[in-house]
Amino acid sequence: MKRFDDRTTANLDVALEAACRSLPNGGDQALRKKVAQRLLASVRRGKATLGVLSKIARTAFHEAARKER
Numbered sequence: 001m002k003r004f005d006d007r008t009t010a011n012l013d014v015a016l017e018a019a020c021r022s023l024p025n026g027g028d029q030a031l032r033k034k035v036a037q038r039l040l041a042s043v044r045r046g047k048a049t050l051g052v053l054s055k056i057a058r059t060a061f062h063e064a065a066r067k068e069r
């Protein structure tokens with residue numbers, strides 16, 4: 001697996017945590033994994049700013065949560 005620089009890693013962590021913060025215990029593993037996969041895909045395409053990752057994480061979270069209902 002490709003390693004990311006410290007800033008990108010921090011941005012990934014912040015975006016994931018912010019998107020899942022409203023759930024008890026930060027959400028279940030399956031939901032977090034779906035969001036994380038979307039975030040990693042974005043970084044691989046060169047979109048790694050905190051703003052972009054936060055937007056992607058929120059969108060992925062809402063889409064995944066909607067599908068679970």
